[in-house]
Each structure stands twice: as structure tokens, then as C-alpha cells.
Amino acid sequence: MGVEAQGTYVGLRTCPTLVGLRLTDTSHTVNSGLVSTSHLVLGLLARGERHGYDLKREHDLRFPSARPLAYGQIYATLERMQRQGLVDAVSRERVDGPDRTTFRMTRQGRKELTTWLAEVETPAPFVTNLFATKVTLALLTGDEGAAADYLRRQRQAHLARMRDYTRVKTDPESSLSQVLAADYALSHLDADLRWMETALDRVTGLTEEMP
Amino acid sequence: MTVAAALRADSDAEMNRSPLLSARSVVVSYGRTPALRGVTMSVGGGEIVAVTGASGSGKSTLLLCLAGILRPDVGEVRFGDRVISAESEAARSRLRRREFGVLFQFGQLVPELSAVENVALPLLLSGVRRRPATTAALEWLDRFGIADLADSRPPQMSGGQGQRVAVARAMVTEPVVVFADEPTGALDTLAGEQVLAQLVRVTREAGTTVILVTHDTRVAAYADREVVIRDGMLDEVATGSSDRPTS
Amino acid sequence: MTASPGPRGATLLRLAITGGSADRMRILLTAMGAAAGTLALLAAAAVVSIGPSDGPYSSDVLNERGLHQGVVIALILLCLPLLVFVGQCSRIGAPARDRRLAAFRMAGATPADAVKIAATETGLAAALGSLLGAGMYLSGRVLLDRPHVDTVTVMRKVRENLFVGEPVTGPVWNLPTDVIAPWWVIASVVIAIPIAAGVLSVVALRRVALTPQGVIRRQPLRPPAVLPAILFAAGAGGLAAFEAVVQAFGLDGSVKALAAIALLLLLLCGAGLLLGGAAIAAGIGALLAPRVNNPALLIASRRMIAAPYTASRASTAVLLAVLIGAVVQGVRENFLLITDPNESFYADTFSLVDAVLALAIALAAASLLVTAAESVVERRQTLAALAAAGTPRGVLARTILAETLFPLVPTCVLAAAAGSVAVRGVLGAEVSAFDSGATVPVPVPWTELAILTGGTLAVTAAVTALALLFLRRSTDITELRTAA
Numbered sequence: 001m002g003v004e005a006q007g008t009y010v011g012l013r014t015c016p017t018l019v020g021l022r023l024t025d026t027s028h029t030v031n032s033g034l035v036s037t038s039h040l041v042l043g044l045l046a047r048g049e050r051h052g053y054d055l056k057r058e059h060d061l062r063f064p065s066a067r068p069l070a071y072g073q074i075y076a077t078l079e080r081m082q083r084q085g086l087v088d089a090v091s092r093e094r095v096d097g098p099d100r101t102t103f104r105m106t107r108q109g110r111k112e113l114t115t116w117l118a119e120v121e122t123p124a125p126f127v128t129n130l131f132a133t134k135v136t137l138a139l140l141t142g143d144e145g146a147a148a149d150y151l152r153r154q155r156q157a158h159l160a161r162m163r164d165y166t167r168v169k170t171d172p173e174s175s176l177s178q179v180l181a182a183d184y185a186l187s188h189l190d191a192d193l194r195w196m197e198t199a200l201d202r203v204t205g206l207t208e209e210m211p
Numbered sequence: 212m213t214v215a216a217a218l219r220a221d222s223d224a225e226m227n228r229s230p231l232l233s234a235r236s237v238v239v240s241y242g243r244t245p246a247l248r249g250v251t252m253s254v255g256g257g258e259i260v261a262v263t264g265a266s267g268s269g270k271s272t273l274l275l276c277l278a279g280i281l282r283p284d285v286g287e288v289r290f291g292d293r294v295i296s297a298e299s300e301a302a303r304s305r306l307r308r309r310e311f312g313v314l315f316q317f318g319q320l321v322p323e324l325s326a327v328e329n330v331a332l333p334l335l336l337s338g339v340r341r342r343p344a345t346t347a348a349l350e351w352l353d354r355f356g357i358a359d360l361a362d363s364r365p366p367q368m369s370g371g372q373g374q375r376v377a378v379a380r381a382m383v384t385e386p387v388v389v390f391a392d393e394p395t396g397a398l399d400t401l402a403g404e405q406v407l408a409q410l411v412r413v414t415r416e417a418g419t420t421v422i423l424v425t426h427d428t429r430v431a432a433y434a435d436r437e438v439v440i441r442d443g444m445l446d447e448v449a450t451g452s453s454d455r456p457t458s
Numbered sequence: 459m460t461a462s463p464g465p466r467g468a469t470l471l472r473l474a475i476t477g478g479s480a481d482r483m484r485i486l487l488t489a490m491g492a493a494a495g496t497l498a499l500l501a502a503a504a505v506v507s508i509g510p511s512d513g514p515y516s517s518d519v520l521n522e523r524g525l526h527q528g529v530v531i532a533l534i535l536l537c538l539p540l541l542v543f544v545g546q547c548s549r550i551g552a553p554a555r556d557r558r559l560a561a562f563r564m565a566g567a568t569p570a571d572a573v574k575i576a577a578t579e580t581g582l583a584a585a586l587g588s589l590l591g592a593g594m595y596l597s598g599r600v601l602l603d604r605p606h607v608d609t610v611t612v613m614r615k616v617r618e619n620l621f622v623g624e625p626v627t628g629p630v631w632n633l634p635t636d637v638i639a640p641w642w643v644i645a646s647v648v649i650a651i652p653i654a655a656g657v658l659s660v661v662a663l664r665r666v667a668l669t670p671q672g673v674i675r676r677q678p679l680r681p682p683a684v685l686p687a688i689l690f691a692a693g694a695g696g697l698a699a700f701e702a703v704v705q706a707f708g709l710d711g712s713v714k715a716l717a718a719i720a721l722l723l724l725l726l727c728g729a730g731l732l733l734g735g736a737a738i739a740a741g742i743g744a745l746l747a748p749r750v751n752n753p754a755l756l757i758a759s760r761r762m763i764a765a766p767y768t769a770s771r772a773s774t775a776v777l778l779a780v781l782i783g784a785v786v787q788g789v790r791e792n793f794l795l796i797t798d799p800n801e802s803f804y805a806d807t808f809s810l811v812d813a814v815l816a817l818a819i820a821l822a823a824a825s826l827l828v829t830a831a832e833s834v835v836e837r838r839q840t841l842a843a844l845a846a847a848g849t850p851r852g853v854l855a856r857t858i859l860a861e862t863l864f865p866l867v868p869t870c871v872l873a874a875a876a877g878s879v880a881v882r883g884v885l886g887a888e889v890s891a892f893d894s895g896a897t898v899p900v901p902v903p904w905t906e907l908a909i910l911t912g913g914t915l916a917v918t919a920a921v922t923a924l925a926l927l928f929l930r931r932s933t934d935i936t937e938l939r940t941a942a
Contacts, residue, residue, distance in 0.1 A: 152448040156450075158428075163433075307847060311847075311848065313846050313847045321840055322840065328760070332756075
């Protein structure tokens with residue numbers, strides 16, 4: 001738990017619903033939208049010892065749609081984790097340049113990773129919904145037509161984006177992680193679309209219910 | 212495939228194509244219940260178009276009209292330079308057999324026939340002899356990686372396998388247009404994706420036009436564009452500018 | 459209002475009579491079948507009741523007390539195809555009723571309750587019909603009781619084996635409207651018919667699993683072929699070599715014993731045909747399916763393999779009619795040679811039997827219509843999809859015709875052959891003619907047999923064509939919108 005509090009966060013986005021729209025960031029948006037670098041590093045060390053540069057390369061390869069990790073960020077995280085006893089420095093080698101330290105996961109580190117992976121994430125208590133806010137505000141200004149029109153055009157934009165992800169998904173050259181990321185984005189876009197459909201029905205049919 | 216490539220493909224799909232199939236002011240009523248209240252739309256050759264809408268919106272009725280299965284009460288349906296809405300049932304039947312392929316949610320395979328016989332059936336109906344028809348059917352099954360199902364009967368197959376056989380049957384005559392009405396409606400997500408991916412792949416390769424009716428936006432996302440039907444009318448705003456009637 | 463384990467009678471009644479137009483059709487046809495059966499049985503009862511002081515009648519068949527037995531047997535035999543017809547009727551509108559029965563199960567009815575509901579419905583319809591039949595009989599008795607004055611020849615028994623025809627002038631009845639069966643006979647016929655119909659519908663549902671999810675029809679995978687073949691061969695062989703069989707078993711030559719053996723062998727033949735029908739259908743299907751180019755034949759032959767019992771179930775009554783018909787034709791040929799050609803009595807009697815036979819075939823064809831219609835309605839989703847894909851209705855129509863007729867042709871021919879062989883085996887292929895006394899060969903009644911078999915098949919084809927009227931509605935595109 002202490003680890004999580006001190007973690008450096010990647011994939012930070014202020015509006016979770018919009019995250020789905022950014023093609024650059026999906027795999028690191030787990031529920032609350034945040035994954036600590038510590039846990040990322042632990043996960044990447046699960047298959048054996050690595051030095052910092054390996055970790056960066058492997059991260060960028062496995063999570064192509066995430067923001068690339070900075071080497072310095074990895075180094076700082078590893079240092080801190082070593083102090084916490086989560087990783088061990090194994091060896092130090094020198095290949096025409098700065099020192100390269102190889103790290104491996106300690107027993108405590110594996111325990112932390114296993115616990116974290118098995119832990120159920122608290123579903124977000126509420127969703128900051130930009131669309132809902134827009135629709136509500138449009139209705140408050142007394143313009144149902146504009147609200148409905150906005151929803152229809154937003155729906156169109158969403159579907160266009162879903163088509164992009166579907167193409168990624170059906171491309172035989174896409175990797176499994178790309179397909180999984182596309183599935184995730186599609187599910188979220190689909191949820192948005194369903195909300196829009198219902199909202200459209202409510203707006204066009206039940207405007208008198210607005211107080 | 213990168214997302215940037217996907218975005219480029221998106222703009223390719225919006226390229227203007229000459230209309231192959233079109234409906235003009237189509238009105239259909241079932242008894243006193245109006246199903247379509249004046250729909251105008253057109254589909255270009257090689258396009259994959261999703262027709263979406265809530266259940267009861269009239270989207271399936273639109274497909275039936277476009278496929279020449281149902282004759283509209285008012286308005287006309289054109290296929291190339293033919294006004295198919297004015298043709299006899301026999302002529303439309305022949306048209307469907309030769310130029311169209313159909314795919315439904317369920318029930319299109321004859322349960323007593325084996326997979327290969329089901330796929331060969333449209334060819335037999337067009338007068339092809341048994342042996343060449345069987346060879347062609349086997350080739351299609353093989354292309355979809357389900358050649359091992361050739362001798363199975365539909366009740367012995369899973370829903371997804373059955374629908375893949377149905378896609379093979381819809382494609383065996385190398386149709387100009389394939390009409391699909393909720394083709395994955397009875398399948399789970401992954402089986403449905405397999406069927407859709409297969410349908411989209413073969414129809415793109417062959418340049419076949421596809422009309423895909425669905426209530427599921429995830430299915431609609433397989434198409435190049437979407438036509439939204441709401442209460443028997445075209446929702447022009449949601450459908451987008453490309454399909455506004457041009458008169 | 460006791461804590462009974464099942465639904466009360468009133469509940470059963472209410473559940474049994476709810477339903478749509480197909481249900482009403484079924485109830486109507488069941489009632490009509492039951493009415494006709496009641497009429498036939500009451501007529502038989504009246505014939506039995508004719509005493510020495512009754513009559514005379516314009517028909518010798520009724521005046522000859524020795525012939526009453528035959529008339530009664532004919533009338534009761536007529537009830538057989540009627541029963542089959544009523545049994546088939548319990549399947550009309552099957553999909554709608556299946557859904558209804560499934561809904562009852564879903565609502566908590568046990569399988570036994572569901573069967574009870576179905577049986578109650580058939581029983582009620584039959585009760586209605588048998589009351590109607592009894593009413594028709596009783597009112598017909600009064601309305602048709604119009605004796606006219608005429609002279610008829612009545613046989614008087616002078617001594618054992620010697621009858622003398624005596625002309626009698628006086629009131630003559632066309633039908634035995636002057637007699638009536640005891641009230642308890644009429645009452646038991648009226649009661650027995652609905653019970654028999656109810657039991658029959660339970661029998662019809664015996665292979666059917668009534669689950670809350672729907673009605674599942676179980677059918678054995680492979681129809682029996684060996685046992686029916688043995689039965690048929692034993693029956694037909696025994697009849698063909700009847701004399702040898704009688705001698706080999708050292709049976710005494712009393713007419714009754716011989717008749718019993720002949721009947722037994724004929725029954726074996728019939729049972730073999732009926733049981734083997736499914737195997738024959740499947741066999742023809744297996745022969746055709748891999749070879750045909752014609753899509754209609756392909757579907758029909760695959761269907762014969764997949765559902766061989768549909769065909770055999772339908773053709774039961776038809777086959778029985780053809781078998782009995784062939785026997786009758788043979789017997790006629792024989793009798794007309796050994797009896798006085800100037801005496802029109804036998805020729806008249808055989809004409810009457812022919813009329814009964816034609817009626818039986820018509821009834822058998824009617825139950826075939828029910829089966830054909832049911833098979834169309836049951837497969838409506840597939841048919842609608844085929845039509846949507848551009849399959850001409852003509853192809854679909856030919857499919858249905860082929861799957862009904864193909865299995866019927868060989869079984870009908872076999873039935874006709876067995877019937878003819880039976881007569882020739884039992885009564886002999888040579889007889890001493892009435893006029894010359896010389897031994898003459900009995901001709902095979904080829905024309906009659908051809909009319910019998912060909913006519914039956916033609917009627918069957920015509921009736922199946924009627925079932926195709928259901929095709930248009932069943933290929934309606936709305937059928938594609940609902941799950942099977």
C-alpha cells in the first residue's frame with residue numbers, strides 16, 4: 001500500500017470518459033485510470049532480471065499505445081523500490097558508457113505484484129461525463145433541439161472512431177495487445193453510444209420532466 | 212495496423228462511388244402500422260453500409276425492400292438501372308438468386324442438408340451440376356477454414372460455425388450485394404466477431420457491396436458508414452452529410 | 459377445492475380451449491372426424507340390431523342376415539382411418555400449441571399436466587363431435603325414415619344350406635331406419651369416442667418432451683429395417699404358399715381356422731409394411747441424396763433420411779387402404795367366376811365395398827394433408843429463408859411433393875402386390891367356373907389394381923398440393939424475425 005502512495009503515475013488523464021477517445025492511451029487506464037510505475041516495473045521484471053533500458057524498451061513494445069516511459073523515471077523508481085526491498089540490484093556492467101545495473105524482483109516484490117494483480121479495483125463512484133454536462137446545460141438554456149442535434153453529431157463522431165478501432169482489431173497484422181486495447185476502447189465507446197441513444201430518446205420525448 | 216493507417220482508410224471509404232442500390236421515398240406499412248415513412252438513401256458499389264436503429268425502427272423492412280424481398284407501398288428501389296420495386300416476384304426471385312446473397316440471424320440453413328450441400332444449394336438452384344457445385348462449395352468452406360465441417364449438419368454445429376457456413380453460402384454465387392440482417396444477433400461476442408471479420412474480409416476482397424442491418428453499434432463499426440433509421444425515417448443528422456438526398 | 463396435486467378440471471378445461479386460429483382449425487377437424495366415426499359406429503350398431511321381423515330393405519346386403527357381419531366389419535374398419543385422421547389432427551397448428559404448452563410448463567405445469575391439457579382439448583373436441591354425430595344419426599333416422607312400397611326378393615331359409623328367394627311386396631326401407639340400437643350402446647359409443655381420441659392424442663405425444671423451453675420431438679435415429687422386412691416376407695410368403703403352410707403345420711381344413719390363419723398372415727404383412735415405411739423412406743433418401751442435381755430432390759431426399767417417420771406416419775392409413783383394397787379386388791375376381799353371373803347380388807355388394815374403400819382412401823388422404831401441412835408449417839423459417847434467398851416457390855413445392863410421394867410409391871406397390879398374392883394364395887389361382895364347371899385360371903385384376911394404386915397416389919398428390927397453400931403464408935418474410 002505504501003508503494004502505491006509513493007508511485008509515480010503514468011497515463012494521467014483528467015477526464016476518464018475522454019481517455020477512450022485518445023488513441024495514445026488506453027492500456028494504462030484501469031478503472032480509476034491510473035497505474036503506478038512501480039507495479040509496471042514489477043510486472044516487467046516478472047519474467048527475469050532486466051536493466052533499466054530493457055525495461056523501457058519492453059514497456060514501449062508491449063504498450064504501444066501508452067506514453068513512452070522516460071529512462072530517468074524508470075531509474076528513479078528502481079532506486080526507490082530497491083530501498084523498499086522490492087527489487088535487488090544483481091550486477092553492474094559497463095558497456096562503452098554509463099554503468100548499467102541489472103535488477104531482479106525480490107520475494108517481497110513478487111508478493112506485492114501478486115497482491116496488486118489480484119486486488120479488485122473499486123469501480124469509479126461516479127463518472128465525470130462531459131456529454132451529460134453538455135446536454136444538461138443545453139437543456140437548461142432551453143434548447144432541446146440543440147441538445148438532440150449535439151447528441152446525434154456526437155454519436156456520429158463516436159461511431160467513426162469505433163470504425164477506426166474495428167479496423168485495428170480486424171487487421172491480421174495487429175498484435176494481441178493492440179487488439180485488446182481496441183476491444184477496451186470499443187466497449188467504452190459503445191457504452192457512451194448507448195447512453196447517447198437513451199439520452200436522445202429522453203431529450204426528444206421527455207423534455208417536460210426537466211425542472 | 213496503426214491507428215494512423217486506420218484513419219487514412221476511413222477517408223478512402225468516403226470516396227465517392229456511383230450508386231449501385233438506391234431507395235427513393237420508400238413507404239411500407241404492415242396493415243395500419245407504418246414501418247417506413249419515406250426513406251431515401253443510396254449505396255455505392257463495394258461499400259459496406261450499416262443500417263442501424265432501435266428495434267421496430269424499420270431498419271429490417273428497409274433491408275427487405277432493398278433486397279427486393281418486399282415491395283414498397285410507395286416509392287421505388289433501384290438496382291443499377293433496374294427499378295426492382297416494379298418487377299414481378301419471379302423476376303425479383305431470379306435477381307436475388309443471381310446477384311444477391313442473404314444472411315439472417317438464424318434459420319437460413321436447411322437443417323437436413325450438410326454444410327457443403329447447404330453452400331452448394333444456390334448453385335444447384337442456378338442449374339449448376341452437382342459435382343462442380345460441390346467443388347465450389349468445398350473451396351468456400353476451405354477459404355473460411357471450416358472445411359472440416361463439410362459433412363456436418365447445421366444442428367450439429369455451434370451458432371458461430373453455422374453463421375460462417377451461411378456466409379459461405381451467401382458468397383458462393385459471387386453476388387454483387389450481400390444483405391445481412393443481424394447476422395450475429397444470436398452469437399456471443401467472439402463468435403460474432405469471427406463471422407463479421409470473415410464477412411468484411413471476403414466482401415472487401417471481392418468488391419461486394421454489403422448492407423448490414425444491426426442494432427449493435429459494435430457491429431455497425433465494421434461498416435464504412437452508417438445509415439440511422441429512427442421511427443421509419445432516415446435520421447439525417449446522425450447519418451451524416453454523405454447521405455443527404457441530392458435531388 | 460381440495461389440495462389436489464394437479465390442476466382442477468375447470469382449469470384444465472379453460473387452458474385447453476385457449477388458442478389461435480390453427481387451434482380452432484384443429485378442434486373443428488377433430489370434431490368432424492369424431493362425428494363421422496360416431497355416425498359409422500351407430501350405423502354399425504343399427505345393422506347389428508336388425509332382427510328377422512325388421513325390414514325388408516332395398517339392399518340385399520341388409521336383407522341377408524349372413525352379410526350383416528361383413529357390413530359391420532366394413533363400418534368398423536372405416537373408423538380406423540378416421541381414428542388415424544383424428545390422431546393426425548392433434549398435430550395441426552403444432553408450433554402454436556407447442557409454444558402454448560411450453561408456456562404452461564414455464565408457469566409451473568408438470569409434463570403430465572401439459573399432456574392432460576392436450577388430451578383434454580382433443581377429448582373435448584371429440585366429445586363435441588360425437589354428440590354432433592349422435593344428433594345427426596338420431597335426426598337422420600327420423601328424417602330418412604320414408605319406406606316406399608315395392609317388391610323385393612327376400613331369401614328364406616328352407617333348411618340347412620338351402621335358401622329360397624321369395625318376392626315380398628310391401629313397405630321397403632332404404633336404410634335400417636326402422637331399428638334402433640339399445641340406448642346403452644348409443645351412449646357408450648358417444649362416450650367411447652372422446653376417450654379413444656384423448657388416449658390417441660396422449661399416444662401421439664409419447665415421443666414428445668414438453669419442456670418449459672419448448673416442445674422437443676424425439677425420434678429414434680435409425681428406423682428399423684430388418685424386423686419389418688422379416689414380418690413382411692413371412693406374411694407375404696405364408697400367404698403365397700398358403701396351402702403348403704396349412705399342410706406343413708398339419709392344420710385342419712375348417713373354414714374358420716383357415717380364415718384366422720390368412721388374417722394373421724395378412725396382419726403380419728401389414729405390420730411389416732407400416733413398420734418398414736420409415737426404413738424405405740430413409741433408404742430412398744440415401745440412394746438419391748448423393749446423386750441428384752435437382753435442388754428440390756436433394757432437399758427432399760435429405761429430409762427423408764432425417765425425418766423418415768414423417769412420411770411413414772402419414773402413409774399408415776393409405777397403406778392399409780391399399781392392402782385391403784387389393785385383397786377386395788382379388789376376392790371379387792374370384793367370386794365373379796364361381797358365382798352366377800346373372801345374379802347381380804355379388805357384383806352389387808362389391809360395388810358397395812368399393813365405395814367404402816374409396817371413402818377410406820379419401821379419409822387416409824385427408825390425414826396425409828394434415829401431415830403435409832404440418833411439415834410445411836413446422837419448417838416455415840427455413841422455407842422463408844430459402845424464398846428470401848431467391849428460391850422459387852416451385853422448387854419448394856416440388857420438394858414437399860417429392861418427400862411425400864417418393865416413399866409412398868414403393869410401399870403402395872408392395873401393399874397392392876401383397877394383397878393380390880394373399881388372395882391368390884388363399885383362394886387359389888384356379889377355380890371351377892360357375893357356368894361351365896371347368897377349371898379356369900383366375901385373372902389378375904391388373905386394371906383394378908392399377909386404378910387402386912395409381913388412384914391412391916394421384917389423390918395423395920392432389921392432397922399434398924393442397925398443403926402447398928400453406929406454403930405462401932409460411933414463406934412470409936415475418937417468419938425470419940422470430941427465433942425457432
